[in-house]
Amino acid sequence: MAVSEIQKDHDKGPRNYGPIIYPSAQPTATDLPDRDDDDEEGGDRMDEVFTVACSPTDASLVASGGKDDRGFLWRIGSAEGALELTGHRDTVSTVAFSSDGNLLACGSFDGQINVWSTATRSLQGTLEGSGSGFEWLKWHPRGHLIIAGSEDCNVWMWNADHNAILNTFAGHSSTVTCGDFTPDGKLICTGSDDATLRIWDPRNAQSRHVVRGHGYHTDGLTCLSITLDSQTVVSGSKDSSVHIVNVNSGQVVGSLVGHTNSIECVGISSSYGWAATGSMDQKLIIWDLAHQSSRCTCEHDEGVTSLAWLGSSRYVASGCIDGKVRIWDSLSGDCAREFSGHADVVQSLAVTADGNALVTVSTDGSARVFGISMFK
Numbered sequence: 001m002a003v004s005e006i007q008k009d010h011d012k013g014p015r016n017y018g019p020i021i022y023p024s025a026q027p028t029a030t031d032l033p034d035r036d037d038d039d040e041e042g043g044d045r046m047d048e049v050f051t052v053a054c055s056p057t058d059a060s061l062v063a064s065g066g067k068d069d070r071g072f073l074w075r076i077g078s079a080e081g082a083l084e085l086t087g088h089r090d091t092v093s094t095v096a097f098s099s100d101g102n103l104l105a106c107g108s109f110d111g112q113i114n115v116w117s118t119a120t121r122s123l124q125g126t127l128e129g130s131g132s133g134f135e136w137l138k139w140h141p142r143g144h145l146i147i148a149g150s151e152d153c154n155v156w157m158w159n160a161d162h163n164a165i166l167n168t169f170a171g172h173s174s175t176v177t178c179g180d181f182t183p184d185g186k187l188i189c190t191g192s193d194d195a196t197l198r199i200w201d202p203r204n205a206q207s208r209h210v211v212r213g214h215g216y217h218t219d220g221l222t223c224l225s226i227t228l229d230s231q232t233v234v235s236g237s238k239d240s241s242v243h244i245v246n247v248n249s250g251q252v253v254g255s256l257v258g259h260t261n262s263i264e265c266v267g268i269s270s271s272y273g274w275a276a277t278g279s280m281d282q283k284l285i286i287w288d289l290a291h292q293s294s295r296c297t298c299e300h301d302e303g304v305t306s307l308a309w310l311g312s313s314r315y316v317a318s319g320c321i322d323g324k325v326r327i328w329d330s331l332s333g334d335c336a337r338e339f340s341g342h343a344d345v346v347q348s349l350a351v352t353a354d355g356n357a358l359v360t361v362s363t364d365g366s367a368r369v370f371g372i373s374m375f376k
Contacts, residue, residue, distance in 0.1 A: 047066065047067065047068055047365035048066055048067040048068075048344075048347070048362075048363040048365065049064055049065070049066040049067075049347065049348075049361035049362060049363070049365060049366065049367060050065060050066055050067060050091065050092070050093055050347050050348065050361070051064065051065045051066075051092065051093060051094050051095050051347070051348050051361065052064045052065075052095070052348045052349065052350050052359050052360070052361040052367060053095045053096050053097055053104075053350050054097075054350040054351060054352045054353060054359055055097045055101045055118065055353060056097055056099060056100075056101050056353055057097075057100065057101030057353060058101055058118070058353060059076075059352045059353040059354035059356065059357075060075045060076045060077065060078065060352070061073070061074075061075055061097075061101075061118065062074055062075070062076060062350075062352075062359050062367070063085070063095040063096075063097070063104050063106070064095065064361050064367050065085070065091075065092025065093065065094070065095050065106060065108075066091070066092060066361075066365070067091045069088045069089060069090055069091060069092065069108070069110075070084060070085070070086075070088070070092060071084070071085030071088070071092040071095060071106045072084055072085060073085060073104060073116065073118070073121065076352070076357060076359070076369050077369075083116075083121045085104075085106045085114060085116060086123075087112070087114050087123065087126070088106070088108040088110050088112065088114070089108070089110040090108050090109035090110035090133065091108060091109045091133075092106055092107070092108050093107055093108060093109055093133065093134060093135060093136070094106075094107040094134060094135070094136045094137050094148075095107070096137055096138060096139055097118070097139070098139045098144055098160070099139055099140070099141055099142060099143075101118060102117065102118060102119065103115055103116065103117060103118065103124065103139075103144060103160055104116045104117075104118055105127075105137055105139065105146055105160065107134040107136070107137045107148055108133065108134065109133030109134070109151075110133065111128065111129055111130065111131040111132050111133055111134065111150075112126055112127065112128055112134075113126070113127040113128075113134060113137060113146065113148060113158075114126050114127075115127065115146075115160050115163075124160070124163075125160065125163035126163065127146065127148075127156075127158045127160070127163060127165075129148070129150055129152065129154065129156045129165075129168075130150065130152045130154070131152075132150045132151040132152035133150065133151045134148045134149065134150055134151075135148075135149045135150065135151065135175060135176060135177055135178075136148065136149050136177070136178060136179065137149075138179065138180045138181060139181075140181055140185055141181055141183055141184075141185045142185055143185070144159065144160040144161045145157060145158070145159060145160065145166070145202075146158050146160050147179065147180075147181065147188060147202075149175070149176030149177060149178065149179050149190060149192075150175070150176060151175045153170070153172045153173055153174055153175065153176065153192070153194075154168050154169060154170050154172070154176065155168070155169035155172075155176055155179060155188065155190050155200070156168055156169075157169070157188075157202060157205075167202065167204075167205040168205060169188070169190070169198075169200050169205045169207075170205075171198055171207050171210070172190070172192040172194050172196065172198065173192070173194040174192050174193035174194040174220065175192060175193045175220075176190050176191070176192050177191055177192060177193055177220060177221055177222060177223075178190070178191045178221055178222065178223050178224045178235075179191060179224065180224065180225075180226055181202075182226050182230035182247060183226060183227075183228050183229075183230050184230040186202075186230065187199055187200065187201065187202070187208070187230070187247060188200040188201075188202050189224060189226060189233045189247065191220075191221030191222075191223075191224050191235055192220065192221060193220035193221070194220070195212060195216070195217045195218060195219055195220055195221065195237070196210055196211060196212040196216075196221075197209075197210075197211040197212075197216070197221065197224070197233065197235055197245060198210050198211070199211075199233075199247060199250055208250065209249070209250025210250070211245055211250055211252060215243075215252045215255075216243055216252050217235065217237035217239055217241055217243060218237075218239045218241070219237050219238040219239035220237060220238050221235050221236070221237050222236050222237060222238055222262065222263055222264060223235070223236045223263060223264065223265050223266045224236070224266065225266045225267050225268045225275065226247070226268070227268055227289070228268070228270060230247060231246065231247055231248065232244060232245070232246060232247060232253075232289070233245045233247055234256075234266050234268060234275050234277075234289070235266070236263025236264070236265070236266045236277055236279075237262075237263055238262045238263075239262075240259045240260055240261050240262060240263065240279065240281070241255065241257075241259075241263070242255065242256035242257075242258075242259065242263055242266070242277050242287075243255050243256070244256070244289065244292065254292040255292070256275070256277065256285070256287050256292060256294070258283075258285050258294050258297070259277065259279040259281050259283060259285065260279075260281045261279050261280035261281035261303070262279060262280045263277055263278070263279050264278050264279060264280060264303065264304060264305050264306070265277070265278040265304065265305065265306050265307045266278075266307075267307050267308060267309050267316065268289075268309075269309050269314075269316075269330070270309065270311070270312050271312040271313070271314075272314065272330070273288065273289050273290050274286055274287060274288060274289060274295065274330060275287045275289055276307050276309065276316045276330070277307075278304030278305065278306065278307045278318055279303065279304055280303035280304070281303070282299065282300045282301065282302055282303055282304065283297050283298065283299060283300065283304065284297075284298040284300065284304050284307060284316070284318045284328060285297050285298070286298070286316070286328075286330045286333065295330065295333070296330070296332065296333025297333065298318070298326075298328045298333055298335065300318065300320050300322070300324075300326070301320070301322050301324075302320055302321035302322040303320065303321045304318050304319070304320055304321075305319050305320060305321060305345060305346055305347060306318070306319035306346060306347065306348050306349050307319070307349075308349050308350060308351055308358070310327070310351055310355060310358075310372060310375050310376070311351065311355040311376060313355075313375055313376055314329060314330045314331050315327050315328065315329060315330065315336060315372075315375040316328050316330055317349060317351075317358055317372070319345075319346030319347070319348070319349050319360055320345075320346055321345050321346075323340070323341075323342035323343055323344055323345065323346060323362060323364070324338055324339065324340060324342070324346070325338070325339040325342070325346060325349065325358065325360050325368075325370060326338050326339070327339075327372065327375055336375065337372075337375075339358075339360075339368075339370045341368050342360065342362040342364050342366065342368060343362070343364040344362050344363040344364040345362060345363045346360050346361070346362050347361055347362055347363060348360070348361050349361070351372070355372070355373070355376045356371065356372065356373040356376075357369050357370065357371055357372060357373075358370045358372045
């Protein structure tokens with residue numbers, strides 16, 4: 001398996017934006033760049049890469065962002081210099097491509113979202129809310145609308161073509177930690193540190209349903225995923241619980257019991273009626289949603305931080321605190337492949353549009369690209 005490391009120079013000044021390609025099959029810690037002593041304070045790594053996204057239309061185009069207030073737009077395997085996504089004054093916490101691949105949104109804890117044209121590699125506009133940091137952002141499944149969850153307890157929605165605020169969704173009483181449009185684009189689901197899930201009408205910014213209390217999470221939500229038919233949302237919480245909610249009724253219709261620590265990630269298969277959840281309890285669990293039962297448990301050496309289903313295949317990838325990336329067969333629960341190379345926590349991962357590569361980013365300051373064509 002050919003494994004390449006693409007080092008985004010997050011820990012250094014405005015020089016050498018181009019990726020450095022390491023063709024080594026098993027990159028070692030010596031492949032990572034040296035870091036200046038003043039890049040760290042009290043052991044807090046200043047070069048951590050937090051977020052990554054792959055273009056849905058261009059299999060080589062990737063965006064990443066990190067704690068150094070910098071984002072990059074770059075190409076896998078290309079010597080072409082990466083474009084630095086400038087303008088932020090705090091951690092770049094979230095990046096995402098529009099569904100047509102024409103635009104890239106880059107959100108930060110500085111309370112701004114910068115929108116870039118992928119064709120011209122130029123800044124198209126800046127979107128602002130109240131000034132509080134943005135935790136996440138999502139594009140409408142078919143248009144140039146963006147929603148983002150903020151530390152100010154609100155969800156904001158803009159028209160990215162006109163750089164215009166369309167609505168503010170107010171109701172949560174703490175940071176909005178996760179959310180998305182339903183795949184049909186008709187509703188918005190958001191989760192918060194206030195332990196509630198809200199289902200919104202994007203046209204009037206009104207809550208259709210507020211899910212809380214007995215039978216639901218007792219602590220803040222950390223992640224959610226919505227089924228392709230837009231009927232069901234699966235949410236995870238710090239309290240180790242996973243719940244299933246009917247989007248139309250707002251009723252909790254089931255619980256997936258099996259984790260014993262904070263849920264960090266959830267993903268729903270596009271081909272099977274299955275969900276995957278990853279937790280700090282060192283487990284990735286594959287669930288049969290129809291029967292609300294566990295299919296298999298995938299054991300890790302440390303906590304699971306991120307996951308992604310590999311296209312429409314039966315395989316799911318997980319990122320872990322131990323720096324490893326693993327590919328699991330959801331039919332058997334077996335580990336089909338383990339990738340090494342990161343020297344610290346895998347924070348995020350994404351699959352390229354052609355399904356041939358998995359891009360991962362880590363607190364070690366690097367992005368790595370792993371070939372996964374055999375798992376399509």
